[in-house]
Amino acid sequence: MSTRRKILLFLLVAVVVIQFIPVDRSAAPVQINDDIRSVANVPAEVSVLLEQACYDCHSNETNYPWYSRIAPVSWMLQNHIKEGREEMNFSVWASYPEKKQRHKMDESYELVGEGEMPLKGYTLMHAHARLSDAQRKTLTDWFMSQAGKSGERMNEAHEEHSEHD
Numbered sequence: 001m002s003t004r005r006k007i008l009l010f011l012l013v014a015v016v017v018i019q020f021i022p023v024d025r026s027a028a029p030v031q032i033n034d035d036i037r038s039v040a041n042v043p044a045e046v047s048v049l050l051e052q053a054c055y056d057c058h059s060n061e062t063n064y065p066w067y068s069r070i071a072p073v074s075w076m077l078q079n080h081i082k083e084g085r086e087e088m089n090f091s092v093w094a095s096y097p098e099k100k101q102r103h104k105m106d107e108s109y110e111l112v113g114e115g116e117m118p119l120k121g122y123t124l125m126h127a128h129a130r131l132s133d134a135q136r137k138t139l140t141d142w143f144m145s146q147a148g149k150s151g152e153r154m155n156e157a158h159e160e161h162s163e164h165d
């Protein structure tokens with residue numbers, strides 16, 4: 001066998017072998033009463049956007065696409081999901097103190113406004129998670145309303161609002 005063939009064969013075997021390394025896809029069972037959709041005032045259109053663009057990584061209700069079963073993609077994805085849940089998990093919203101909830105809404109306002117969330121690699125593969133400008137605005141307006149009434153942006157929002165009074 002030529003060296004090139006040996007290398008190819010080795011790679012092929014390696015790809016097959018890594019499929020057997022277990023990936024922990026477990027999630028805590030979903031308690032719908034603790035979900036943000038149960039404890040916060042989430043309008044239907046916002047709820048749909050959160051589910052489509054955030055829930056795969058920021059909840060215990062992850063939908064795994066077929067390619068998420070194939071190593072090494074599966075390792076990367078599971079890592080994003082694990083980190084995403086640790087940072088903010090909409091499924092356990094009721095367990096967050098109010099201050100933390102407001103802070104996470106403020107962070108969401110910023111990250112979604114800047115186009116950093118949902119993660120870019122993810123939207124490449126998930127067309128349903130790509131946000132139009134209008135959808136982005138629906139989300140950021142709602143995040144801001146949930147972030148509370150303090151801070152600079154909130155004052156700006158308040159001033160804008162007063163003009164209409």
Ligand code: HEC
Binds near residue numbers: 084087112
């Ligand atoms: C593909 C997985 C994925 C998706 C989808 C996703 N996120 Fe994230 N998110 C992450 C990961 C991983 C982190 C932690 C690392 C980082 O900040 O980049 C994170 C971090 C965050 C943080 C930072 C929390 C903090 O306090 O620092 C916020 C807020 C956030 N995401 C909001 C959202 C929102 C809102 C959506 C939906 C519009 C969303 N994310 C969609 C994976 C994801």
